[in-house]
Amino acid sequence: MNITHIEHIGIAVKSIEEAKKYYEDILGLKCYAEEEVSDQKVKTAFFLVGQTKIELLEATSEDSSVAKFIEKRGEGIHHIAFANENTDKALKEVEEKGVVLIDKQARKGAEELSIGFLHPKSTFGVLTEFCSK
């Protein structure tokens, strides 16, 4: 596996509309895209910060994992996504080394990326995503 950079950091918020004001008006970042990912029951908003994106996540359903995260822990950093060349290969490689996967195979995420999640019980509590183009 060749991790090239941190593709994005996912942040769970109750309201993208409210949180956007902080990222735009206070931190001076610019939201360049918003997208609904129905598969994950979330709305997303993206901000580019150097090489890495901030991805705000708002649940569109009470049974969204983002809604459950907020219910349990409150708003905050939800996951970290590492860019690599091939998500399927990367998932297979870490599984062979004993990592428990949430996604056994890559699936389509926001921005048409090929994505897959590792289980936080194998990653010292960090919900970790691989993604590739």
Place this chain on the structure above:
Amino acid sequence: MNITHIEHIGIAVKSIEEAKKYYEDILGLKCYAEEEVSDQKVKTAFFLVGQTKIELLEATSEDSSVAKFIEKRGEGIHHIAFANENTDKALKEVEEKGVVLIDKQARKGAEELSIGFLHPKSTFGVLTEFCSK
């Protein structure tokens, strides 16, 4: 304020020795430095991932904020740090816009950076750091 990139992502772990194995042997990243920051009662270990560092944080005392974080929420992503030109100026700028600060003035952090924290109650649950050289 001019945020140029994400300087680092801080991750709270119980044992740097244990977590390092995951970041090195499984993700294939390389730990390039370890440092104790007595001011914050933590040991740190750094990995460079593109433009951004992963900073593992292990408490050196039970009253360290990292120990309290783990006690409350378990191991996981602790904070996000935005690189900017001048931390003192950036802190002042966001305070004037109503953000509650943890650090009213910049102080010295790991890697000799000038750092300052914003309170998560003003940042939609994300413990946020500014840092500059």
